Amino acid sequence: MAGGSGRTPAKVAVLMGGPSAEREVSLSSGRECANALRAAGFQVVEVDAGPDLAARLSDIRPDVVFNALHGRWGEDGCVQGLLEWLRVPYTHSGVLASALAMDKQRTKEVYRAHGLPVVHSVLAPREAVSAGHVLPPPYVVKPFNEGSSVGVYIVPPGSNAPRLAADMPQTVMVETYAPGRELTVSVLGDRALCVTEILTDGWYDYDAKYKPGGSRHVVPADLPADITAACLDMAVRAHAALGCRGLSRTDFRWDAPRGLAGLILLETNTQPGMTPTSLAPEQAAHCGISFPELCRWLVEDASCDR
Numbered sequence: 001m002a003g004g005s006g007r008t009p010a011k012v013a014v015l016m017g018g019p020s021a022e023r024e025v026s027l028s029s030g031r032e033c034a035n036a037l038r039a040a041g042f043q044v045v046e047v048d049a050g051p052d053l054a055a056r057l058s059d060i061r062p063d064v065v066f067n068a069l070h071g072r073w074g075e076d077g078c079v080q081g082l083l084e085w086l087r088v089p090y091t092h093s094g095v096l097a098s099a100l101a102m103d104k105q106r107t108k109e110v111y112r113a114h115g116l117p118v119v120h121s122v123l124a125p126r127e128a129v130s131a132g133h134v135l136p137p138p139y140v141v142k143p144f145n146e147g148s149s150v151g152v153y154i155v156p157p158g159s160n161a162p163r164l165a166a167d168m169p170q171t172v173m174v175e176t177y178a179p180g181r182e183l184t185v186s187v188l189g190d191r192a193l194c195v196t197e198i199l200t201d202g203w204y205d206y207d208a209k210y211k212p213g214g215s216r217h218v219v220p221a222d223l224p225a226d227i228t229a230a231c232l233d234m235a236v237r238a239h240a241a242l243g244c245r246g247l248s249r250t251d252f253r254w255d256a257p258r259g260l261a262g263l264i265l266l267e268t269n270t271q272p273g274m275t276p277t278s279l280a281p282e283q284a285a286h287c288g289i290s291f292p293e294l295c296r297w298l299v300e301d302a303s304c305d306r
Contacts, residue, residue: 013062020071030068076102121175138177180255185235197221
């Protein structure tokens with residue numbers, strides 16, 4: 001595959017780890033990507049991102065940074081701003097798209113402005129959510145700026161208000177529960193790859209996402225043609241609306257009895273997981289793109305200023 005810029009840099013710094021709640025997932029993603037980039041012929045330096053990141057990158061002097069960080073600081077615009085300051089081309093989305101996509105409430109506002117379907121949601125103080133129902137059950141409570149299903153509570157009909165853990169943020173997002181099948185679409189550049197259905201025994205939580213056997217992926221999903229087409233189209237529109245670049249993945253719920261009206265967008269991930277159980281590499285492979293080819297494409301597409 002050819003990347004956006006056609007560069008073939010000799011040295012790639014792979015950022016991984018970091019201080020977020022998704023550190024372990026990022027370490028796994030980073031190691032997989034580093035190995036793939038070595039297989040693709042690049043000189044690779046693995047960097048566990050910490051407070052000395054700017055100094056370390058100045059010493060390494062990479063041609064490109066491969067961003068394999070997940071969660072806050074790594075995919076919310078912070079490290080992207082640092083890399084812009086250092087003028088080092090980097091993979092995935094830029095500052096604004098990263099910040100928008102990490103803020104789930106603002107993501108919904110962008111979706112609505114572009115005619116993309118979402119469920120109702122509000123931001124509320126943690127204490128208020130624990131004290132009583134902010135929305136009629138069923139609803140979901142989650143941090144509005146985390147990923148990997150960290151800190152997600154599902155409140156079913158007839159239950160009491162959730163007792164939120166003390167490490168939940170002071171402000172959380174409460175959204176109407178969207179029933180149905182769990183679907184996801186990766187977008188590479190301006191191309192939607194395919195639709196995957198995610199099957200689990202329960203909620204698609206952190207363990208289901210990252211532990212072997214935690215979930216089963218149907219690639220491509222067995223769906224009516226109009227639902228498949230709508231998912232592919234909406235994922236590309238979400239990618240463009242948020243200003244994403246490189247690779248993104250948009251998650252959907254589909255309530256089959258309602259047909260097309262039952263399809264809603266949940267969120268867009270600008271730093272999709274790149275672990276052995278991750279969805280984006282699986283979809284790329286289905287489209288004939290090997291993991292080293294995918295990583296090479298992302299490096300060749302790396303840039304600043306957008």
